[in-house]
Amino acid sequence: LLHFRCEAQTSVLRVASPWNFTTAPINGAKLLDRSRAPLRTRSRYIIDNRGERVKWACVNWYGAYSVKHAVGGLQVRPMIEIVGRILELGFNCVRMMYSIEGYVNNPMVDNDTVAANPQLYGLRFLDIFDVTIQTLVDAGLMVIINNHNSKSGWCCHFSQDEGLWYAPPYNEAIWIESLKFFAQRYKHPLVVGMDLRNEVHDYEDTFLTWGDGDPETDWNAAAERAGNAVLEVNPDLLIVVMSLCFGMDLRPMREKPTELMYPNRVVYQTHNYLEYQFFDNVSKMVGPWSLLRWYLMVLGVVLLLALQMLRICWRIDGKPTPPLGSLLISFGCWVFFVASIGLVIAVNVYILGVKFCAAAMKRDLPQWMAGTGSFAVGGLLLAVVGVVCLPHRSFFSEPQKDHGSSRSDDSNSIREHGSTGGVRSRRCCAHRASSFGRLRAACKRRNFSPQPPQVWDCCHCCGLQLVLLCVFLFGVVLFFYIWAHILPTYWWMERYLDHNWGFVLEEGKPYTAPVFMGEFGQEVMGHYWLKFMRYLSARDIDFAYWAIDGIKFAEGQIDITTGRFIPYPYPRYENETFGILEDDYFTVRHPWKMVQLQALMASPATWTPDTQPCTHDFHANCGG
Secondary structure, eight states: OOGGGGGOOSOSSOSSOSSOOOSOOTTSOOOOOGGGOSOEEETTEEEOTTSOBOOOEEEEEOOTTSTTOSOTTTTTSOHHHHHHHHHHTTOOEEEEEEEHHHHHHOOBOOGGGGTTOGGGTTOBHHHHHHHHHHHHHHTTOEEEEEEEESSSSOOOOTTSGGGSTTOTTOOHHHHHHHHHHHHHHTOOTTEEEEEOOSOOOOBTTBOOBSSSOOTTTBHHHHHHHHHHHHHHHOTTSEEEEEOHHHHTBOGGGGTSOOOOSSSSOEEEEEEEOHHHHHHHHHHHHTOOHHHHHHHHHHHHHHHHHHHHHHHHHHHHTTOOOOOHHHHHHHHHHHHHHHHHHHHHHHHHHHHHHTTTOHHHHHHHHHHHHHHHHHHHHHHHHHHHHHHHHSGGGOSSOOOOOOSSOGGGGGOOOOEEEOTTOOEEESSTTOSSSOHHHHHHHHHHHTOOOOOSOOOOOHHHHHHHHHHHHHHHHHHHHHHHHHHHHHTTSHHHHHHHHHHHTGGGGOTTSTTOOOEEEEEEOOSSOBHHHHHHHHHHHHHTOEEEESOSOSEEEEEEEEOTTTOOEEEEEEEEEEEOTTOSBOTTSSSBSOHHHHHHHHHHSSSSOOOOOOSOOBOSOOOGGGTO
């Protein structure tokens, strides 16, 4: 370890800027005047030393945490031009990442990685990181330094141990040492925040907690230890604390907010990817939500027609009434069956969900499992009551007296009367003609008038099961049809995000604090993007878009059908579909996206939905 680095008492950055930028471009975020640093928090906002609101309108510039150990784009364009482009696009802040491996080993950077910047040839990770930070602050941009991962490379997947702040081979002490080093090394009015760790999450049998005091799982306690260590060497920094569950869940902090040695320093961070992936995969694998609703509506109509046909059969058969016991057994068994399916689904969702976040699963899934389990037990008890209520333990009715009716001559079944008087049919549904045969006959003669009542037999019992099956299936279809209307709405998104982390922005609460949306991205202007933008605007949330980069060094890809990360045999550069810039690191990839992001940069934000969203297809208006 390079322990000597932490002994340095002065920053490597110069404060005076050789650039002449004093204000951000039109439609951009306001730059921070150095004289107004350092920043603090007040209630839900970040403020300068005069008490005025400062909004972080940031962009992520990644690459330094990867095996390349340098920010992206330096192979195609001079660093100063990329920084100038960030400023021209209106951002006032850049989130910069590093890996602990890069800090410890300080590796040489390949010249090919910085091909368009010959002044960086032969330099190491820290040297290039120094130049990058200096260039950013010289341009007047605020910088947030983020410890992205431990081992250099791509992250973050649930199968990786990078969700732990002490991922081997680097323990907690080395993690905190690296944070202190960068906090000391980059003391500058425009280096405004230390982002302690990216996307903390569970790993195998280690389930993260918040506030329970366990040194191996309590992320809040670890953040407090690291945050205080950073403030000891640089008290002017804001401390950015990641939410649990890949940055999706802040609910535990209601009871235990993060407390540091200095007040008004904590900013909570969230990310937004998994929710987007749900909406994106539904559109890619099933179709637009409108098409999904149409499928469900058609299926519901088919089930209603089937129920109507069964009703007509029952009416033609004389509207026979089942014994109470038979009805209770049938209904109870179907309730038990459907509830058991729901319970199995809940258990499997829990098993899958704990790979991402056990804390959320333990909060949300027990109610689901308890509810479905209660219905299953209730259905089973109802069936038991039905068995008790059966006369002579027979599932069917007693035979009816034949008062001279000629219909007795039509009987195609032979009944055997036991000593108990019960009735058993040798052949199920052989009592008279089948209901469907009588339905066909009724259709031919166009006479659907009811016939004299029939004995409730095996055939009628099967019909009852079909009715109950159709009813339950219709209920399931109706459930999904309603949710297919609710899920894509802003109403639902607002409540979902407020429930998970947006509540932190509520004024006047013991836990009130700023929330920083540190990563989010999209390539299609669909329903989810527009509603998420609306939420960020309505809540006036500080943000960092992922990412400015036009290309990425890819080490593998995620299989959307299994959720597994599949490494490439040979890592390669790939197109960054979320990137603001093209692979030339100058051309804006999606102008519509940049216009909408610029509308978020002011405080209060000015974004409003003024275009129709795309649903599934990729075309010019959708950015594809």
